[in-house]
Amino acid sequence: MPLSQIPTPACADFLSALTDTLGADAVRSGDAIPTDRHTDWSGTAPLAPLAWLRPDSTAQISAALRICHAHRVPVVPQGGLTGLAGGAVPTPGAVVLSLDRMNAIESLDPVARVVTVQAGATLQAVQEAALAAGCLFGVDLGARGSCQIGGNLATNAGGNGVVQFGMMREQTLGLEVVLADGSVLDMLRPMVKNNTGYDLKHWFIGSEGTLGVITRAQLRLQPAQPARATALAAVPDVASALALLGQLQARCPGGVAAFELMWDDFVQHALAWTGQPRPFDQDHPLLVLTDLSGADESALAQALEAVLGSAMEDGRVLDAVLAQSQTQAAGLWRLREITAEFPSRLAPINFDISLPQAAIGDFADRCIDALSSRFPGHRSLRFGHLGDGNLHLSTDARSLGNLSFAEAEHAVEAIVYGLVAEAGGSVSAEHGIGLHKKPYLGASRSPTELATMRAIKHALDPLNQLNPGKVFDMA
Amino acid sequence: MPLSQIPTPACADFLSALTDTLGADAVRSGDAIPTDRHTDWSGTAPLAPLAWLRPDSTAQISAALRICHAHRVPVVPQGGLTGLAGGAVPTPGAVVLSLDRMNAIESLDPVARVVTVQAGATLQAVQEAALAAGCLFGVDLGARGSCQIGGNLATNAGGNGVVQFGMMREQTLGLEVVLADGSVLDMLRPMVKNNTGYDLKHWFIGSEGTLGVITRAQLRLQPAQPARATALAAVPDVASALALLGQLQARCPGGVAAFELMWDDFVQHALAWTGQPRPFDQDHPLLVLTDLSGADESALAQALEAVLGSAMEDGRVLDAVLAQSQTQAAGLWRLREITAEFPSRLAPINFDISLPQAAIGDFADRCIDALSSRFPGHRSLRFGHLGDGNLHLSTDARSLGNLSFAEAEHAVEAIVYGLVAEAGGSVSAEHGIGLHKKPYLGASRSPTELATMRAIKHALDPLNQLNPGKVFDMA
Numbered sequence: 001m002p003l004s005q006i007p008t009p010a011c012a013d014f015l016s017a018l019t020d021t022l023g024a025d026a027v028r029s030g031d032a033i034p035t036d037r038h039t040d041w042s043g044t045a046p047l048a049p050l051a052w053l054r055p056d057s058t059a060q061i062s063a064a065l066r067i068c069h070a071h072r073v074p075v076v077p078q079g080g081l082t083g084l085a086g087g088a089v090p091t092p093g094a095v096v097l098s099l100d101r102m103n104a105i106e107s108l109d110p111v112a113r114v115v116t117v118q119a120g121a122t123l124q125a126v127q128e129a130a131l132a133a134g135c136l137f138g139v140d141l142g143a144r145g146s147c148q149i150g151g152n153l154a155t156n157a158g159g160n161g162v163v164q165f166g167m168m169r170e171q172t173l174g175l176e177v178v179l180a181d182g183s184v185l186d187m188l189r190p191m192v193k194n195n196t197g198y199d200l201k202h203w204f205i206g207s208e209g210t211l212g213v214i215t216r217a218q219l220r221l222q223p224a225q226p227a228r229a230t231a232l233a234a235v236p237d238v239a240s241a242l243a244l245l246g247q248l249q250a251r252c253p254g255g256v257a258a259f260e261l262m263w264d265d266f267v268q269h270a271l272a273w274t275g276q277p278r279p280f281d282q283d284h285p286l287l288v289l290t291d292l293s294g295a296d297e298s299a300l301a302q303a304l305e306a307v308l309g310s311a312m313e314d315g316r317v318l319d320a321v322l323a324q325s326q327t328q329a330a331g332l333w334r335l336r337e338i339t340a341e342f343p344s345r346l347a348p349i350n351f352d353i354s355l356p357q358a359a360i361g362d363f364a365d366r367c368i369d370a371l372s373s374r375f376p377g378h379r380s381l382r383f384g385h386l387g388d389g390n391l392h393l394s395t396d397a398r399s400l401g402n403l404s405f406a407e408a409e410h411a412v413e414a415i416v417y418g419l420v421a422e423a424g425g426s427v428s429a430e431h432g433i434g435l436h437k438k439p440y441l442g443a444s445r446s447p448t449e450l451a452t453m454r455a456i457k458h459a460l461d462p463l464n465q466l467n468p469g470k471v472f473d474m475a
Numbered sequence: 476m477p478l479s480q481i482p483t484p485a486c487a488d489f490l491s492a493l494t495d496t497l498g499a500d501a502v503r504s505g506d507a508i509p510t511d512r513h514t515d516w517s518g519t520a521p522l523a524p525l526a527w528l529r530p531d532s533t534a535q536i537s538a539a540l541r542i543c544h545a546h547r548v549p550v551v552p553q554g555g556l557t558g559l560a561g562g563a564v565p566t567p568g569a570v571v572l573s574l575d576r577m578n579a580i581e582s583l584d585p586v587a588r589v590v591t592v593q594a595g596a597t598l599q600a601v602q603e604a605a606l607a608a609g610c611l612f613g614v615d616l617g618a619r620g621s622c623q624i625g626g627n628l629a630t631n632a633g634g635n636g637v638v639q640f641g642m643m644r645e646q647t648l649g650l651e652v653v654l655a656d657g658s659v660l661d662m663l664r665p666m667v668k669n670n671t672g673y674d675l676k677h678w679f680i681g682s683e684g685t686l687g688v689i690t691r692a693q694l695r696l697q698p699a700q701p702a703r704a705t706a707l708a709a710v711p712d713v714a715s716a717l718a719l720l721g722q723l724q725a726r727c728p729g730g731v732a733a734f735e736l737m738w739d740d741f742v743q744h745a746l747a748w749t750g751q752p753r754p755f756d757q758d759h760p761l762l763v764l765t766d767l768s769g770a771d772e773s774a775l776a777q778a779l780e781a782v783l784g785s786a787m788e789d790g791r792v793l794d795a796v797l798a799q800s801q802t803q804a805a806g807l808w809r810l811r812e813i814t815a816e817f818p819s820r821l822a823p824i825n826f827d828i829s830l831p832q833a834a835i836g837d838f839a840d841r842c843i844d845a846l847s848s849r850f851p852g853h854r855s856l857r858f859g860h861l862g863d864g865n866l867h868l869s870t871d872a873r874s875l876g877n878l879s880f881a882e883a884e885h886a887v888e889a890i891v892y893g894l895v896a897e898a899g900g901s902v903s904a905e906h907g908i909g910l911h912k913k914p915y916l917g918a919s920r921s922p923t924e925l926a927t928m929r930a931i932k933h934a935l936d937p938l939n940q941l942n943p944g945k946v947f948d949m950a
Contacts, residue, residue: 109832110721111714111717111718111721111832111833112832112833114832155670156670156674158668162667166667167667167668169674170645183923183926183927184923185921186921187924188899189831189900189919190831190832191829191830191831191901191904192641192829192863192864193637193829193864193865193901193904193905194901194904194919195631195633195681195901195905195907195908196908196912196916196920197916197920197925197947198681198682198686198928198931198946199644199677199681200924200927202677202678203673203677203678203931206670206674207673211673222728224725225728242586242587246585246588246698249698250698250770251770253697253698253729253769253770254729254730255728255729293728294728295726295728299774354666354667354668355666356587356589356664356665356666357584357586357587357589358584358587385668388666388667388668389666389668390667425664425666426668426669426670426671429666429668429670430670432670433670433671441672444664444669444671445671445672448654448658448661449660449661449662449675450672451658452654452675452935453672453673453675455934455935456673456678456935458934459931460927460930460931471672471673472672
């Protein structure tokens with residue numbers, strides 16, 4: 001039964017069962033629910049949930065899910081609400097379950113380099129705890145101050161640094177998860193090697209809250225990397241950029257911390273918006289911005305200089321500048337960071353695509369060709385984390401004629417996601433599917449894959465109570 | 476119906492359906508099945524399968540599984556038969572499905588560093604293809620010439636090098652899997668970032684052939700690492716060894732290629748068996764053998780010397796020797812490699828345990844105490860891949876009095892696995908569960924975890940046809 005149709009007495013029974021178990025402070029309904037719980041950073045149309053639950057322990061979450069299960073009320077887990085795909089937006093008749101009171105850093109072992117955290121801890125709190133212990137947490141992204149570790153895990157967040165340390169999945173040693181019926185799966189065993197049956201934790205990472213509620217995690221930390229070296233290089237084509245990346249990784253295994261590609265369409269906007277002088281005497285088709293990080297600054301600078309020097313000799317790098325100071329490095333990064341200005345300077349239709357590395361150059365050009373053919377005069381900016389195969393494309397909806405934003409978005413998405421499907425790429429490299437990309441999931445997953453996902457969902461959540469309608473529909 | 480009870484006419488129908496579809500060459504039964512297909516390296520009691528299938532394509536495997544599904548005949552996938560847990564041994568009435576004719580290296584991209592292989596390719600063939608292209612495959616283990624990539628994936632193999640590059644899971648970018656009903660799951664998209672619904676490939680890695688038959692894989696390659704530096708260091712305790720590891724990893728991120736710990740009980744046997752002189756003036760509680768690898772030999776040697784020097788100053792390292800040549804390095808490794816002589820010199824009861832890193836030292840001592848209390852005079856050797864939390868313990872059954880090997884094994888396993896459960900460790904770090912460790916799976920997994928595993932198995936293989944009775948029972 002849709003929740004909006006739940007008879008009032010049943011609903012009152014349900015809420016009082018929750019209040020009796022969790023305490024009045026942990027259960028709010030009606031106007032007592034702050035409106036920021038009605039949607040997330042995706043800008044999805046707001047919807048009031050049936051209740052807002054704020055349990056403060058795994059036991060409370062287990063009890064809450066048991067009650068929701070008994071009353072057949074769906075549950076939408078909410079972290080920091082920073083998702084861009086609408087994965088945490090209330091569905092009709094659901095309660096939202098916030099992890100914000102479970103935000104402790106429970107323990108940190110700086111020798112084994114493992115931190116045990118509750119799911120409501122912010123990414124920044126984990127990063128700061130790591131730094132205070134002389135370590136580094138391998139995931140970083142712009143929403144660090146608001147996003148929560150549970151949400152990062154549920155969406156397998158990426159962000160900066162994936163080329164060096166991988167996604168959230170690669171940081172995860174152990175998880176605790178509460179299932180739809182309230183059962184607690186304790187998988188908090190922080191061993192790299194543990195081949196004892198199915199490695200269940202991987203089923204929950206990236207499942208966007210549809211299979212279980214992540215309550216605690218044991219995360220791997222990295223050694224601190226105090227030294228950094230930065231360069232900007234002009235390259236003739238994507239193949240040369242990939243070759244340069246390979247040479248840097250061979251010379252500094254594990255040391256390439258960033259390898260960002262900017263097409264000239266992006267660079268020209270960056271120069272205009274920042275007012276910075278052109279970095280090279282002439283324009284080039286592509287610029288690479290790369291950071292090496294590690295223990296020894298002079299060794300990193302030497303390695304960067306040697307690899308770039310040899311690449312210039314063989315023509316794969318056309319020109320290059322090495323930052324001689326942190327200020328210079330920040331200046332080079334300023335070009336890449338104009339993406340923060342997209343919302344104010346463009347009406348951006350943003351893409352978060354990944355492709356097999358060798359296909360990126362062709363794909364980026366075919367996107368522009370296809371868009372130009374449909375929308376002559378479109379303004380599109382291309383950039384990406386080349387080391388991860390992650391391409392971002394932003395098209396300014398205001399450059400597409402008289403279409404509404406929604407019409408423009410639909411038209412551009414149809415073109416771009418069609419090309420993604422042809423190239424065997426992913427319509428969502430790191431943001432997940434949520435609500436917004438559901439229509440395009442089939443571009444990246446086959447009917448057999450989707451049927452298998454549904455079979456798993458049905459096995460773990462037979463009543464379709466956890467974040468129903470997100471990622472895919474069960475019908 | 477157990478296969479042994481299948482009526483002869485139904486069995487003949489089944490075999491002729493297979494022969495019609497796969498060709499006579501790909502279906503053998505009765506005495507035409509070589510006896511090496513009756514068991515594996517685990518030494519499990521041999522059993523003749525109903526038939527031996529040798530399909531040569533994914534389409535043939537799909538067709539074969541469809542026929543088996545229609546006839547309700549279980550299927551045991553077989554790779555190189557090198558498993559030590561009995562995972563590939565025929566179950567009563569099953570056919571065995573060999574991947575040995577699907578052994579092609581289909582393509583290799585040395586720039587994106589991705590190799591696409593069929594599941595029957597040996598690990599060594601993949602390693603050699605990588606080397607020929609100037610790359611390195613990150614997994615290595617003793618059975619490399621016989622074991623197959625499909626088996627490595629199905630068991631999430633570890634081996635040497637896990638501290639640097641992770642297990643098979645961490646090498647895997649894409650998979651192709653055939654499900655119990657013959658459906659083909661094509662997950663061959665080699666992107667690091669791809670958050671489009673559940674990442675299904677992780678469900679099959681390490682599932683020991685119980686959820687699907689892995690047919691092809693896209694695997695990540697590493698840059699070649701031509702340089703190496705080796706040292707042997709004496710340390711007072713495991714905590715000091717862990718601190719040393721942390722310092723090496725901080726100094727050489729991604730560069731620690733091996734970090735092997737040998738307790739004195741192991742070292743004394745190694746010295747006696749090899750006839751080598753004692754490496755240091757006096758005996759020490761623990762020796763660490765470590766390799767750094769990378770691009771620049773002198774940089775590695777300098778790093779190793781600097782870290783060991785500083786560790787000696789603060790007392791965490793008691794003595795150390797750096798190999799000055801490859802011959803010297805091989806001599807140091809000779810000590811560690813006496814494990815190859817265990818079968819001829821001992822009646823070894825072998826353990827493949829992992830533990831939270833900080834617990835290893837205590838655990839290793841408690842094992843010895845518990846064994847000594849039950850079996851005074853037992854001979855046990857302790858060594859391990861400390862960087863992975865992986866502890867190996869081998870107890871000589873001949874040192875346990877008049878028990879039969881089976882009795883001795885049972886008694887020692889009960890003691891050791893009991894301690895593993897208390898310490899929150901894993902009864903199988905890298906060898907999997909198969910048949911042999913089923914009785915002890917509950918030491919490392921909770922009832923809720925086991926119930927969840929069964930729910931997933933039932934969702935993907937409702938007739939329990941794929942490798943039934945391995946890892947856990949469905950009853």
